[in-house]
Amino acid sequence: MTGHDQIERMREQRMRPDFIFLNDYPCDTNWTEHADHATVSCHGEDIGLLDLRFVKGCRVSISSLDESRAKALFEKCKYEAASTVAACHVLKDKHPLDQTGWMEIYHG
Numbered sequence: 001m002t003g004h005d006q007i008e009r010m011r012e013q014r015m016r017p018d019f020i021f022l023n024d025y026p027c028d029t030n031w032t033e034h035a036d037h038a039t040v041s042c043h044g045e046d047i048g049l050l051d052l053r054f055v056k057g058c059r060v061s062i063s064s065l066d067e068s069r070a071k072a073l074f075e076k077c078k079y080e081a082a083s084t085v086a087a088c089h090v091l092k093d094k095h096p097l098d099q100t101g102w103m104e105i106y107h108g
Contacts, residue, residue: 003029003040007054016058022073024064025090047072055082062087067102074104083108 010016017038024042031039042050047069060082064070067089074087085108089101 001040001042001045001050003031003038004054006032007038007040011054018059020055020058020060022052022055022060022062022077024062024066024069024073042073047076050076052076052080055080057081057083059084060086063090064088065090065092070102071104074106078106078108081108082106 007017007020019037021037021039022042023039026043027039027041028034029039029041031037055077060077062070062073062077062085064073064087070087070089074085077085077087085106086103087105088103091101
């Protein structure tokens with residue numbers, strides 16, 4: 001997993017990002033250098049072993065190229081007490097903003 005270290009440091013200082021993008025594909029996670037939204041990539045990781053405690057109380061947007069992984073990340077973020085979770089399965093060969101397959105939103 002990449003991009004989470006900066007969030008964990010924020011959490012240690014009792015701060016949190018306004019929004020976290022949790023992407024299940026390779027992506028740029030140098031969000032602090034670009035003054036962008038917090039972005040984490042969990043591509044290739046075993047979801048059951050991920051430590052996502054840093055999402056507690058945060059709004060999280062999940063996107064994955066695999067529907068079952070998107071659903072597993074969605075459930076894991078809910079379990080870790082994210083305040084809002086929006087997750088989607090991005091259809092292969094589509095731009096993430098163009099359209100998705102499965103999608104669900106949770107408000108804690």
